[in-house]
Amino acid sequence: MDLEKLDAERPAPPVHRHPQQQQSGEAAGEGCLVVAIRLPVRVVVFLVVLPVRLVWDACAVAARWLGRAVFRPLGRALLWAGRAVFVWPLVGLWRYVLAPLGGVLAWLGNLVVVVPAGWLYRYVLVPLGHALVWLYARVLTPLGHGVMWVLRGIGSVSAVIGLGVFAALSWLTRYLVVVPGVWLYAWVLTPVGHAVARCAKGLAWLVDVLVTGIGVGLYWITRILFVLPLLAVWRWVLVPVGRVLAVVAREIRNALGHAWRVAGYVSLAVGRFLRTLFRWVVVEPVRWAYTRVLTPVGHVVRDVVLRPAAEAARAVGRAVRQSLASARLTLRRTRADLRRVLVGEQGPERGENRREPIGGDTRTLGSSTTALTKD
Template sequence: MDLEKPDAERPPPPVPQPPRRQPEAAGEGCLVVAVRLPVRIVVFLVVLPVRLVWGACAVAARWLGRAVFRPLGRALLWTGCAVFVWPLAGLWRYVLVPLGRALAWLGNLMVLVPAGWLYRYVLVPLGHALVWLYARVLTPFGHGVMWVLRGIAAVCAAIGLGVFAALARLTRYLAVVSCAWLYRWVLAPVGHAVAWCVKGLVRLVGMLVTGIGVGLYWITRILFVLPLLGMWRWVLTPVGRVLAVVARKIWNALGHAWRVTGYVSLAVGRFLGAFLRWTVVEPARWVCTRVLTPVGHVVRDMVLRPAAAAGRAVGRAVRQSLASARATLRQARADLRRMLVGERRPAPVGNRREPIGGDARTLGGSTTALTKD
């Protein structure tokens, strides 16, 4: 059983409608409508030269960055590396590192090894001896001294407690009881009287200060607060609202003019680019492709290649002449040596490591007179 409805009977999902944009003039006063158009015109005329100059400066800056500053930066980087980085790296690698290793070896040999020997063979035995002295001599002696001091302290404490009890009784009857009687029957009544007088005086001063404060409050409110409040409410607030509307419209006009001048500057740039292309680049390209390239090909085929072939032929002839002259000179020198010295012996053919004079002695033959075959 089909529990779902077919697609034809299913209602289509609701399509969300984009919120309608209220017109800019809706809900605005006549002052806003009257200020908007002149402000936009004036701002457009003011911003257009600035935007054109901005676009020209941006193009010039990109060209300078691509053609001047980037090669200059690379040259400065290479110069900095050659002047500072590479010498410092060589100094670090070939001077400071070997020097540091040598100093570390010397420090290890002259400081660490003697210090380790001193610690191991002097300080450790001395420490063990001090520990034994403390545990076996000073600790029992200290315990005995503490036992004696505890006995002396117990005797002194017993004597001190008796003296303290006597002094406490004397102090109680001579000072505490007298001071309590004086406080209860003399100082307390006098203090209550003084406190009652001070409370009345404080209450009187508070009433005077409250009256003066209320009077000053109403005087300040009538003379300063109410006029300032009226000026804020009936003068500054309307003027501020008008100035806010004007400033907002000027800001919107600046944004609108900046966007429009951007399109204008883009159109001017494209026009100048097209003008330069069709007046300079395309004629130069046409002259290069249609005039200079064929002329160059003709010059290459008619002049340069024949000249190069003739040069190569002359070079080959000169090399052949020099080779024949060297061969003739070598033959004449050989004939002259043969006439003066004679023929040179031919070099023996064979292994030059073996002796040339006679046959070597073997097991089956001998070179002596008695055993010669």
């Protein structure tokens, strides 16, 4: 029976419901005031939130475009410039200046500091330390033992004298200070202290009674004048107003959430409409003009004007190059003729090959004029 009573009195475990079911349950249990407040609040909040959401989505799209088209290339350029201005010079300075200089300084430090310090420790400080140890063990230690023996003797004599003086001072202190002090405490200070303690207890009781009475009076005055009115104001004014304000704040919060989500859908639709409008007003006409007008015109200009002009320019260039080559050859021959007339024959002309023999002395595979096949 006791177990059945305990099972009956035990509270039921809470049931976890879906958020939509919970909201529907709350809506079913809400009053008419909440239902009357909800629709106007959501309409007003939606009208306020919609421009904010549109501006927010536009700023987000602009920020993504700026990050992809401006800031990311600018960051890469700044990173490359930072590496070129700071990292690579510092790496070169470390690799080709500081590291070799550090090696040289380490070698100089070893040569100037470490080696002399090791020599000083090995050949000066170690022998000096052994000499000091020998001096301490052979001279200072026996001298110290002798001094301690003398001091012990002096201390024994001083201890005997001090014990006698201490005994005399103890006897005088006992009969001149301690005994009179004990008598004064037992027969004078103790009765006076008991009387003072009783007076203090009575005065404390009187002060306690007065303070308790004053405290009880102030408690009831404060309770009647302040606590009870404040409690009434809290219970009958502030709590109902707070509940109404809590309902309004909750509805405003829920309305902000719904308005933000609905404004997101509206912003998405507006963005898609603007994108489609931009595509059909700007992109498609430009693409049609490029593919249907500019590309054929460009092909015609390329085939009719640019290619013939390029061919004519190349032909003119070839003609000019040939003319210049023939002029240079004529100039060379004229200069060679003048040199031959004025100076005489000095050797083969500049245009001839000086390395090959002339006439029948030309080297061939079947002849024996080379150095390897010569008899």
